[in-house]
Amino acid sequence: MTVQEYLDATDIGGLLSAVDTPMLRAGVVCSSADQEEGVRKIKTCCRACIANCGVIATVKDGRVVKLEGNPEDRMSKGRMCAKGLAGIQALYHPNRNKYPLKRVGARGEGRWKRISWEEALGTIADKLIEVKREYGAESVFCSTGGGGNPEIWSIARFCNIFGTPNWFEPG
Ligand code: SF4
Structure with missing residues (x-):
């Protein structure tokens, strides 16, 4: 078809x-x-x-x-x-996300504040390093969008460098 x-x-x-x-x-x-x-x-x-x-x-x-x-x-x-x-x-659309937001209230409360890209990437990197140190690289599991995603291989490359074989693409 x-x-x-x-x-x-x-x-x-x-x-x-x-x-x-x-x-x-x-x-x-x-x-x-x-x-x-x-x-x-x-x-x-x-x-x-x-x-x-x-x-x-x-x-x-x-x-x-x-x-x-x-x-x-x-x-x-x-x-x-x-x-x-x-x-x-x-x-x-005015509600489109154009910058990183960080939750400031309880989960589900819907309260967020704008943060910089540096803070967003730093927060994610710190958490990944912490998880890797505590549980090992293979505790991280990644997924990416379908085969039409032009960046599909970047997730594989990231996992390769990070040290986990655990990634998939649902399509
Ligand atoms: S999302 Fe865009 S490319 Fe995909 S079927 Fe619809 S119009 Fe075509």
Whole structure:
């Protein structure tokens, strides 16, 4: 079954829209004689999953205002799922996380404070070193996103350096 047949046969796109962060690849500007002033249509790709569907992004005054499937794409043929169409929210939604947050209240209380990347990485590194010292490297178990994740091998490399063989990719 092709990706497109899968999209046609399921409603998985709607389900997926709630659980991931779509990204768009840098694209090329479409040539169009009748484009509105200040509006550009840019051919790009959705990077929210491995399907990599062709997308046309409409950019008005430097802001993406619309995403639509690119009919020239040989696989998706102009279609996009709900997750891909939600890419605008991944760019601009005010509740999107843009920096590390640290819990300050009890678990579940929902109280957080902003911390620097240095503090976030330092906290994680200190904890990993502590766990390794106390329980051994193999006590750490890592997971990463599916095979469409372009950074899939970085988790394997991390575990290799840390000294644990325990990592997996669920797909
Ligand atoms: S639109 Fe994006 S998330 Fe949806 S199938 Fe295509 S590449 Fe995947």
